[in-house]
Every structure is written in structure tokens, then in C-alpha cells.
Amino acid sequence: MRIRIRALGAAKEVGRSAILIEDDKRAILLDCGVKIVHTPEGESKHITPEGLEEVAPKLDAVILSHAHLDHTGYAPALYRMGYKGKLYATPPTKDVVRILREDMLKIDKGKLRTRAEMDIAMNMFEVYPYEEEFEVADGVKVKFYDAGHSLGSAQILIDREGVRILYTGDIKPEPTEYFDGAKRPREKIDIVITESTNGAEEIPEREEVKRELLDAIDDTFSRGGNVLIPAFAYGRSQEVVATLVEKGVKNNIYMDGMSVKINDVFRRYRSAPRISERTLMRFRRPPFDMSGVIDVRKVSQGVSGELVRRYIIARAKNNIIVSTSGMLEGGPILSYLQLASADTRSLLAFSGYQVPGTVGRMVLDGYRTIPLKKPDGNVINVNLNMRVGYYRLSGHAGRKYLIEYIRSLSPSRILYVHGEEESIESLKEELDGEALELNKTIVVERSLA
Ligand SMILES: [Zn+2]
Ligand SMILES: [Zn+2]
Known part of the structure; x- marks a missing residue:
């Protein structure tokens, strides 16, 4: 044959x-x-x-x-x-x-x-x-x-x-x-x-990348800033949250965007062998359901999502926001970024590879004036004064x-x-x-x- x-x-x-x-x-x-x-x-x-x-x-x-x-x-x-x-x-x-x-x-x-x-x-x-x-x-x-x-x-x-x-x-x-x-x-x-x-x-060992991310978060909090983590909805967002929970981060972790809908699928299939038995034993329930992890969809009931986002960034400090999209091409992360961009104490922490041509890649390549799409579709240029880091969880x-x-x-x-x-x-x-x-x-x- x-x-x-x-x-x-x-x-x-x-x-x-x-x-x-x-x-x-x-x-x-x-x-x-x-x-x-x-x-x-x-x-x-x-x-x-x-x-x-x-x-x-x-x-x-x-x-x-x-x-x-x-x-x-x-x-x-x-x-x-x-x-x-x-x-x-x-x-x-x-x-x-x-x-x-x-x-x-x-x-x-x-x-x-x-x-x-x-x-x-x-x-x-x-x-x-x-x-x-x-x-x-x-x-x-x-x-x-x-x-x-x-x-x-x-x-x-x-x-x-x-x-x-x-x-x-x-x-x-x-x-x-x-x-x-x-x-x-x-x-x-x-x-x-x-x-x-x-x-x-060779990509860096995962434990090493996680340690660097945790150090950067500690450093940001010691200055009173917030941490924005752009992450893909299916997989990476859940991994990032699991890492933060696993490492004992006690601050509020907000999840926003399509990833919270994908969480529902993770819940449905949480029994082994689809999800590691280790993860289940360690956390007893999915890390994104632990106290301290907040689904922005839920807290924004009755209030516009934009208002809640403004509150998280402007009124509070030492928060972590994990949001889509992973390459700054859309999603709620853009609202957070616009609100926090001038804050030199805050950190923008990329969690994955950035494809050439995306806004995320521009930032990684050193551009500090970037085009951001607003919810109404208009594009505005924003000056980025936040710190930027790259933590590659492949x-x-x-x-x-x-x-x-x-x-x-x-x-x-x-x-x-x-x-x-x-x-x-x-x-x-x-x-x-x-x-x-x-x-x-x-x-x-x-x-x-
Ligand atoms: Zn894939
Ligand atoms: Zn693929």
C-alpha cells in the first residue's frame, strides 16, 4: 500500500x-x-x-x-x-x-x-x-x-x-x-x-520562569503598583493563575475576558486523567476557584465592566490582573493597559510568545508609544511608562x-x-x-x- x-x-x-x-x-x-x-x-x-x-x-x-x-x-x-x-x-x-x-x-x-x-x-x-x-x-x-x-x-x-x-x-x-x-x-x-x-x-525551565515572575510581582508590590498579565484564554490564563495560587500569592487576582468562560470547561473536565492528579490533590478544587481569585464578570453585575476595571486599577493597588488577549490585540486587557500605562510603579508581564506584527510584540521590541484599540473601535496612541517583563511559559x-x-x-x-x-x-x-x-x-x- x-x-x-x-x-x-x-x-x-x-x-x-x-x-x-x-x-x-x-x-x-x-x-x-x-x-x-x-x-x-x-x-x-x-x-x-x-x-x-x-x-x-x-x-x-x-x-x-x-x-x-x-x-x-x-x-x-x-x-x-x-x-x-x-x-x-x-x-x-x-x-x-x-x-x-x-x-x-x-x-x-x-x-x-x-x-x-x-x-x-x-x-x-x-x-x-x-x-x-x-x-x-x-x-x-x-x-x-x-x-x-x-x-x-x-x-x-x-x-x-x-x-x-x-x-x-x-x-x-x-x-x-x-x-x-x-x-x-x-x-x-x-x-x-x-x-x-x-x-x-532551549526554552528556560518552567520553575525558573515562575520564580522570575514571582520576584517581579514582589518588586512591583513593594512599590505599590499593579501587575497586568496579558494571557491567552484557553490554557495560559488558567496556568498563570495556578502558578500564582501555588506560590502562595495572597493579593487579589482578577480574571477578565474570554478565559472565565473557558474556566467552565476546565471545571467540567476536572477529573483525572485530563487534569493532573497532582493539581487536584494540591488544590482540591481548580486554582481559579480559590478565594482571592476574582471573576470580574461576577463583581461587575449591574455595573459596567469598564467602571469595575477603573476601580481595580485607579482606586486600588497591589492587584494582579490576568486578562485576554495575550498579545494586546483586543479584549479587556486594553482597558487596563490604558488606565495603568502612565504608572511607573506598575508592571506589564507577558506570559507567552508574541507574534511579530502584534502590539504585544511592539512593546517587547522596545516601542513605548503604542496603538491601542478602544472598545468603540477607534485606535488611540498611548505612552507606556510601566515596566515591562517577559515570562515565557511555553x-x-x-x-x-x-x-x-x-x-x-x-x-x-x-x-x-x-x-x-x-x-x-x-x-x-x-x-x-x-x-x-x-x-x-x-x-x-x-x-x-
Ligand atoms: Zn495549540
Ligand atoms: Zn499550534
């Missing part, structure tokens, strides 16, 4: 993951995401996978690794292109997509995905837990394994008549606040299609952990996606393998004798 593998996106880049696996009988798509880039005019734009129109009508199944938009953001559009099958995912992935879709609609105003398409997509989900085998088409068996990257994130194991392909999705083999690290499949793996985000450099495998993990699978072939070229080159030096090129097919031969 000959199996053909082709990347329609995420080839030598991070974003718009979409990988086609086909043979003479069956065609399966792994992920269907968008890449969010920013024009010089400050508009955000979605780049989509290439060649999907031709592929969509012949697909037998689409399998989603996890809910982040670079893996799911374009899946609804498949139905416009003639796809009629299911969207296979874990239960939390479906629930998080349901919440994120409102955001997707807001961002592209129906250009890439209409509300009707989103509704169709939600009805086409078929969900399976980790480590339970299911069949997506005749002769194609699939199993999800915990990827340790975020709630519900899965590695996808495909068994095509004895040929086993493992797609890592986004993966974190090392333990984090919520997860015990990726689970290694029991099966013998023939081909690995792996992410390679942090392939070029949700992706550190270089050495990824190398160790792939080695432990001892596959006969390694294919790289979801990483810049230099990351892939650096991994190839250690592990061999090859980068998937955009829309270039790789053929895998395997006699079934």
Missing part, C-alpha cells in the same frame, strides 16, 4: 495546520486551522490552508487535535467546499471550539466563516475520549493520546491496515501546572508527524524534551510541521527526518506481506 502525506499549511511555519493523509481508497485531514497575521495598517488577517477546495469533497474524515484556532479555525469552511463528514475530536475540544467561535465571528465578520457554517460544524462533531479506538472510515482506525499541551489536546494515532502514523498536534511532554505531560502511545509507531515550535532553542515541548520523546517512539520516519525552518533544521541535526513542504506529497511505501 502507498500512503501519501501532504501539508496544506504549517509547512515550515507556525499556523494554519492542515495535513492530508491519503491512499487509493481513503483521504483523512488532520486539523484545519488559520494563521493570524497583522497588516501594517493594524488589521488582523487570517491566512488559510492552500488547496483545500480541491481536497474537501473527497475527504472521508477530519480529525482535530485541539481547539486552538491555528488547528480548528478554518474547519467550518470545509462544509461550504463540499465536505460532508464528521469532525472528530475529544469532548473538551468541542466545548472550547463552541466558546471560541463567537470570537472567530467577531474577528473576520463572516468573511471566512459564516454563523451558519459554524452551526453546521458544531453539529458535525463526534467526540471520543483518550485511548479509545474508533473507526473514521473502513480500514482507518484512530486513537487519541493526551498531548499535555492544553485541556483536551490530543496526539492522533492513525492505523491504516497496520501502518501506524502518529501526529503529535501541539505537544508538551514535560509536566505543567495542569497536565502530567504527553502520554506515549503503547503501539509501535512507523511514521511521526511532529510539531517543532521550540526546535531551535505550552510546547522544550527542545530536549521533544528530542527525547521522539527518540522514545523510535519511528522509521520523522516528518516536521508547525515550526520555522531553523527549528526544523536544528531538530534534523539530532534526529534526521524531513520537513513537509507546502503542498508537496511524500509517499510512504509499505508492503503488507
Whole structure:
């Protein structure tokens, strides 16, 4: 049997993951995401996978690794292109997509995905837990394994008549606040299609990053300032709050933005093995439900959110605010930032990678006059006199952990996606393998004798 593998996106880049696996009988798509880039005019734009129109009508199944938009953001559009099958995912992935879709609609105003398409997509989900085998088409068996990257994130194991392909999705083999690290499949793996985000450099150990963040918070409080932490809604916000609670921070921690809706999904799935048993034992309930952590939505009942935000920043001090969006491209964090920007005692603490072209990246690159979008859509320039710090809590495998993990699978072939070229080159030096090129097919031969 000959199996053909082709990347329609995420080839030598991070974003718009979409990988086609086909043979003479069956065609399966792994992920269907968008890449969010920013024009010089400050508009955000979605780049989509290439060649999907031709592929969509012949697909037998689409399998989603996890809910982040670079893996799911374009899946609804498949139905416009003639796809009629299911969207296979874990239960939390479906629930998080349901919440994120409102955001997707807001961002592209129906250009890439209409509300009707989103509704169709939600009805086409078929969900399976980790480590339970299911069949997506005749002769194609699939199993999800915990990827340790975020709630519900899965590695996808495909068994095509004895040929086993493992797609890592986004993966974190090392333990984090919520997860015990990726689970290694029991099966013998023939081909690995792996992410390679942090392939070029060793990221600092998590404990070290956390200590630096805590020191910076102490320092800020000793001056009477507030700490603003921009964080992504799904995963990072919850991790940051867990870190603060774990380290015994006694000050008020405010959570604002879409992350509080994602908290509901974490609550729903809080039993092991989805969330680490360690985390549950340590906290007994999710860290964001501990006293001292305040959901701004709840305290603002009857009062406008803006008024509450003003109170938190202007009337009080020594508060921590964890809010979306993670790269200062929208969300309540912009209100806080505008209120606190002149305060030299306060700290703006980034918790994750900032994509080039975002306002967050401008700040990290040293710009101190920045364009901020107001709730009414107008953009104003703000002078930033706050202190700025970068505390990189990566949700992706550190270089050495990824190398160790792939080695432990001892596959006969390694294919790289979801990483810049230099990351892939650096991994190839250690592990061999090859980068998937955009829309270039790789053929895998395997006699079934
Ligand atoms: Zn992800
Ligand atoms: Zn990703």
C-alpha cells in the first residue's frame, strides 16, 4: 500500500495546520486551522490552508487535535467546499471550539466563516475520549493520546491496515501546572508527524520562569503598583493563575475576558486523567476557584465592566490582573493597559510568545508609544511608562524534551510541521527526518506481506 502525506499549511511555519493523509481508497485531514497575521495598517488577517477546495469533497474524515484556532479555525469552511463528514475530536475540544467561535465571528465578520457554517460544524462533531479506538472510515482506525499541551489536546494515532502514523498536534511532554505531560502511545509507531515550535532553542525551565515572575510581582508590590498579565484564554490564563495560587500569592487576582468562560470547561473536565492528579490533590478544587481569585464578570453585575476595571486599577493597588488577549490585540486587557500605562510603579508581564506584527510584540521590541484599540473601535496612541517583563511559559515541548520523546517512539520516519525552518533544521541535526513542504506529497511505501 502507498500512503501519501501532504501539508496544506504549517509547512515550515507556525499556523494554519492542515495535513492530508491519503491512499487509493481513503483521504483523512488532520486539523484545519488559520494563521493570524497583522497588516501594517493594524488589521488582523487570517491566512488559510492552500488547496483545500480541491481536497474537501473527497475527504472521508477530519480529525482535530485541539481547539486552538491555528488547528480548528478554518474547519467550518470545509462544509461550504463540499465536505460532508464528521469532525472528530475529544469532548473538551468541542466545548472550547463552541466558546471560541463567537470570537472567530467577531474577528473576520463572516468573511471566512459564516454563523451558519459554524452551526453546521458544531453539529458535525463526534467526540471520543483518550485511548479509545474508533473507526473514521473502513480500514482507518484512530486513537487519541493526551498531548499535555492544553485541556483536551490530543496526539492522533492513525492505523491504516497496520501502518501506524502518529501526529503529535501541539505537544508538551514535560509536566505543567495542569497536565502530567504527553502520554506515549503503547503501539509501535512507523511514521511521526511532529510539531517543532521550540526546535531551535532551549526554552528556560518552567520553575525558573515562575520564580522570575514571582520576584517581579514582589518588586512591583513593594512599590505599590499593579501587575497586568496579558494571557491567552484557553490554557495560559488558567496556568498563570495556578502558578500564582501555588506560590502562595495572597493579593487579589482578577480574571477578565474570554478565559472565565473557558474556566467552565476546565471545571467540567476536572477529573483525572485530563487534569493532573497532582493539581487536584494540591488544590482540591481548580486554582481559579480559590478565594482571592476574582471573576470580574461576577463583581461587575449591574455595573459596567469598564467602571469595575477603573476601580481595580485607579482606586486600588497591589492587584494582579490576568486578562485576554495575550498579545494586546483586543479584549479587556486594553482597558487596563490604558488606565495603568502612565504608572511607573506598575508592571506589564507577558506570559507567552508574541507574534511579530502584534502590539504585544511592539512593546517587547522596545516601542513605548503604542496603538491601542478602544472598545468603540477607534485606535488611540498611548505612552507606556510601566515596566515591562517577559515570562515565557511555553505550552510546547522544550527542545530536549521533544528530542527525547521522539527518540522514545523510535519511528522509521520523522516528518516536521508547525515550526520555522531553523527549528526544523536544528531538530534534523539530532534526529534526521524531513520537513513537509507546502503542498508537496511524500509517499510512504509499505508492503503488507
Ligand atoms: Zn495549540
Ligand atoms: Zn499550534
